[in-house]
Amino acid sequence: MDINSTAFLLFFLVVFGVYYIPLKNSVRGQNLWLLLCSYASFAIADGRMLPLLVGATVVFYLLGILIGKNNHVNERKASWLTTLGTLLGVGVLVYFKYLNFLIDSFSSLVTAIGFKVSMCTLHIIMPVGVSFFTFKLISYIVEVHRGHIQPCRDFIAFATYVAFFPTLIAGPIDRPKPFLAQLGTVRRFCYPSPDNMAVDGLRQILWGLFKKVVIADSLATFVDLGWSHTAESTPTALWLVALVYPIQLYTDFSGYSDMAIGVSKLLGVRVAKNFNYPFFARNMADYWRRWHISLTSWLTDYVFMPLNIRFRDWDKMGMILACVINMVVVGVWHGANWTYALFGLYHGLLFVPLILNGEFLSKRKVKFEGYKPPLSYLGKMMQTYLLVALGMVLFRADSVGGLVDFVQGMLVGNGDGVECSLEAAMFPKATFLIALLMFAAEWVAMVKKKEFALQLATGWRPWLRYTTYTLLVALYLLKVGGSYGFIYAQF
Amino acid sequence: MNRQDILDKVQDIFRDILDNDDLVLTNESTADDIEEWDSLTHIQLIKAIEKDFSIRFTSREILSWNNVGEMIDSIVVKVKV
Numbered sequence: 001m002d003i004n005s006t007a008f009l010l011f012f013l014v015v016f017g018v019y020y021i022p023l024k025n026s027v028r029g030q031n032l033w034l035l036l037c038s039y040a041s042f043a044i045a046d047g048r049m050l051p052l053l054v055g056a057t058v059v060f061y062l063l064g065i066l067i068g069k070n071n072h073v074n075e076r077k078a079s080w081l082t083t084l085g086t087l088l089g090v091g092v093l094v095y096f097k098y099l100n101f102l103i104d105s106f107s108s109l110v111t112a113i114g115f116k117v118s119m120c121t122l123h124i125i126m127p128v129g130v131s132f133f134t135f136k137l138i139s140y141i142v143e144v145h146r147g148h149i150q151p152c153r154d155f156i157a158f159a160t161y162v163a164f165f166p167t168l169i170a171g172p173i174d175r176p177k178p179f180l181a182q183l184g185t186v187r188r189f190c191y192p193s194p195d196n197m198a199v200d201g202l203r204q205i206l207w208g209l210f211k212k213v214v215i216a217d218s219l220a221t222f223v224d225l226g227w228s229h230t231a232e233s234t235p236t237a238l239w240l241v242a243l244v245y246p247i248q249l250y251t252d253f254s255g256y257s258d259m260a261i262g263v264s265k266l267l268g269v270r271v272a273k274n275f276n277y278p279f280f281a282r283n284m285a286d287y288w289r290r291w292h293i294s295l296t297s298w299l300t301d302y303v304f305m306p307l308n309i310r311f312r313d314w315d316k317m318g319m320i321l322a323c324v325i326n327m328v329v330v331g332v333w334h335g336a337n338w339t340y341a342l343f344g345l346y347h348g349l350l351f352v353p354l355i356l357n358g359e360f361l362s363k364r365k366v367k368f369e370g371y372k373p374p375l376s377y378l379g380k381m382m383q384t385y386l387l388v389a390l391g392m393v394l395f396r397a398d399s400v401g402g403l404v405d406f407v408q409g410m411l412v413g414n415g416d417g418v419e420c421s422l423e424a425a426m427f428p429k430a431t432f433l434i435a436l437l438m439f440a441a442e443w444v445a446m447v448k449k450k451e452f453a454l455q456l457a458t459g460w461r462p463w464l465r466y467t468t469y470t471l472l473v474a475l476y477l478l479k480v481g482g483s484y485g486f487i488y489a490q491f
Numbered sequence: 492m493n494r495q496d497i498l499d500k501v502q503d504i505f506r507d508i509l510d511n512d513d514l515v516l517t518n519e520s521t522a523d524d525i526e527e528w529d530s531l532t533h534i535q536l537i538k539a540i541e542k543d544f545s546i547r548f549t550s551r552e553i554l555s556w557n558n559v560g561e562m563i564d565s566i567v568v569k570v571k572v
Contacts, residue, residue, distance in 0.1 A: 079551075146555045300530050308534050309550045319534075360531065 001044050002485060003166070003259045004209055011041065012263065019267060020189040027186045031156045034267070038165035042128065045169070049127035056092065057159045060085060060137040061152070067144045068151035082145040089138040096126045101336030128489070129168045131333060135298055136162055140176045142302055149177050157183040164271075166263040170256055170488040172272040172294035179271070187268025200455070201265025207454035208258025210472045212486075213479050215438065216252035218431040220484045223248050225426075227396060230409045233423075238410045240427050245396055246389050247435050249487060250278065253292070256486045258452055272297075277446040279388075279439065282380040284350045285360050287388060296330065303329055319355050324348035334395070339403055343394040350387060371447050434475070497544075497566050501559070504539045508532060518560030544570060 001007050015037045023029040043050050063085045070078035094102075140161075143149045152158040161179050191198060226233055226241030233241075257274035264271045272294040281287035288296050304326040311318025324345070331344020354360040373381075393410075397403035438453070445453040454472075457465045492500075502516040509527040522528045528536070540562075541547055546569040556562045 146551075148555075148557060305530055305533075306550060306554065308530075309537070309553050312534055312538055 001041065002489075003169075003256065003263065004212060011037075012266075016266065019187075024188065025186060027184070028156065030187060031154075031160050031183050034165075035156055035160045035163065038160065038163035038168060041165040042163060042168060045128045046125070048125070052092070052127055053133065053163060054159075056089075056133070056137060057162045059088065060141060060162075061155055061158050063141050064144045064151040064158075065153070067141055071145065071147060078145055082141055085141040086138055089134045093130060093134050096124055096130050098332075098336045100124060129170070132171050132173055133162055133168065135173050135295075136176070139173070139298060139302065143176055149180075152176070152180055154183075164264070164269070166260045166267070167271055170253075170260070170486055172257060172260065172274045173298050174272050174294070175298075179269070182269050189268070197265050197268060197270075201262040203454045203457065204258045204262035204265065204452055206262075206469060206472055207452050208255040208260075208262060209476055210255075211251040211258065211438065212255030214472075214475045215431055215435050216248050216255055217479065217484050218428055219244055219248035219251070219435075222426065222428050223396075227398075227402070227406065230402070230405045233409060235410055235413050237423050237426070238406065242393050242406075242410060243389050244427075244432070245392050246279070246385065247432075249392065249395075250275075251435070251438075252484075252487045256488060273451070277442050279385055280381060280443065280446055281384050282377060283354060283359060283384055284347065284387060285354050287384055288347070295333065299326055299330055299333075316355050319360070320352055323351040323355065327351065337398075338400050339394050339397045342400075342403075343391055346391050346394055350391075371444060492570060494563060494567055497563055497570065498559075500543065501540060501563065501566070504543060505536060508535050508539055516559050518558065518563065520559040521557070540566065546570065 001011065015033070019030055019033055023033055039050060039054070042053060063081055067078050067081045067085075070081065140149075140152075140158075144151050152161075157180055160183060161174065161176055164174070164179075167174060189198060223241050223245050226238055230238065254275040261271055261273075274292055274294050276290040276293060278287055278290040281290050304322055307322035307325055308319060311322055314321070325348070327348030328341060328344035330347070331340040331342070334340045334343075351360065393406060394403060397406060441453040441456065445456055448456065450456055454468075457468055460468070498516060498518070502514065505516055505525075505528075506512055506514050509525065509532060511525075511527055514525065522533070537548060537553060544566055546566065548565060548569075552565050556565070
């Protein structure tokens with residue numbers, strides 16, 4: 001049940017109606033209803049895995065209470081329980097996501113050395129959202145252990161935090177402190193209200209839908225053709241595929257995130273932010289502060305910081321090591337494939353010059369006159385985009401072999417005399433033009449410190465506002481591309 | 492050295508590392524209140540504080556601080572010892 005499907009719309013209307021009419025004065029009622037709907041949504045996606053989600057929630061709920069009890073009485077035990085919980089969370093991830101890959105890799109290694117082995121992989125089904133809910137569970141016990149939050153005694157609220165349906169499939173990865181605090185009071189639907197949270201949510205859903213359906217799905221046709229017919233594509237076409245893929249991935253994932261955040265706002269809950277105009281970054285460090293923020297900030301707090309603290313006596317070398325390890329984890333989090341590990345390593349290594357020349361720690365702000373950035377800033381932005389696009393070739397490849405074929409096709413072409421399936425002339429120019437207009441709107445929104453571009457419409461006259469909404473809906477209805485699932489739902 | 496002296500000294504270190512002479516620290520200050528204070532500058536601040544006070548924090552101490560006040564608490568204990 002994709003968040004942009006009719007089935008989801010009907011499901012959400014029922015959730016919304018019950019949430020704000022019969023349950024409007026009951027905190028526990030609203031939380032329980034959210035939990036039941038979240039479990040129902042999870043069961044619709046894959047009912048067989050519901051016991052895993054519920055079981056993991058019960059175990060981490062109890063662990064949280066035990067860690068909280070021991071935090072000041074028996075620190076050793078609290079640390080031991082936190083390590084156990086972390087290993088359990090990582091263990092669930094490894095089993096469902098990486099075990100077959102590890103068996104395969106080990107088998108290949110042993111065979112390469114010269115031994116004959118016969119190892120069979122297991123038939124494992126990956127539960128939806130496993131990479132997201134395990135990170136929420138680990139985050140919870142670590143925060144309790146660090147004393148940043150008290151253990152949650154309300155099981156319904158805790159289980160709702162873990163399974164909250166708008167963000168269960170592909171994030172954003174919420175943190176327990178801000179999320180659970182919001183479940184402590186009743187959520188009211190006030191229209192018009194001073195902050196118009198529900199209206200803002202609707203606006204964000206529309207913007208996300210536009211990005212996903214009008215831009216991402218249209219670019220997907222071109223990109224998929226390039227990757228599935230590498231041997232029959234011209235080098236120019238493959239360069240265009242590589243250069244346009246970041247836009248597809250961004251509009252797909254940030255489009256999904258906007259919808260998930262918007263749906264949550266309709267339910268009166270603010271969830272974590274995922275993007276902050278990443279393609280306007282001036283270097284790779286800046287880019288990673290703006291891309292998939294809920295994941296990168298999670299890894300910063302629970303992987304990078306502990307490593308950086310441990311390596312602090314090694315100065316820049318320590319920071320480089322912590323960065324490279326952290327970025328490899330970012331890569332591998334996406335899935336069991338050497339291409340993701342290479343993607344992480346590539347980004348880790350890109351941090352090295354930034355750390356050595358001090359730019360990594362530079363907090364200098366670039367000041368704009370109006371909306372016009374300095375030329376040097378534009379140059380840095382384009383350079384960063386190019387590095388991101390090259391990295392995403394590693395990310396998009398299905399295998400190392402596919403990666404080699406694609407890069408070879410980009411550089412020298414893959415064959416002569418074959419009939420070309422993909423040429424540069426097939427590039428979706430109209431969609432690209434719409435994407436450029438979207439980036440122009442996002443630039444203005446960034447300068448005006450808006451959370452997403454369509455928030456700019458809040459200050460407009462009603463006729464202009466409604467014309468814009470109508471235009472976006474019309475573009476959505478006239479969509480030219482096919483229908484594709486969300487890229488990040490597979491992670 | 493009393494608690495206020497320690498806070499003043501830590502404030503000087505923050506001003507130096509974060510390159511902001513107007514910065515004012517209180518016990519309640521957090522990284523959310525100070526723009527330049529992030530995960531990267533945090534480690535520089537810790538190193539500078541450890542050097543200045545000739546002390547050593549444990550990883551757990553560093554990761555458990557919620558605000559400047561809790562950081563000062565850790566320094567107070569170590570300086571007294």
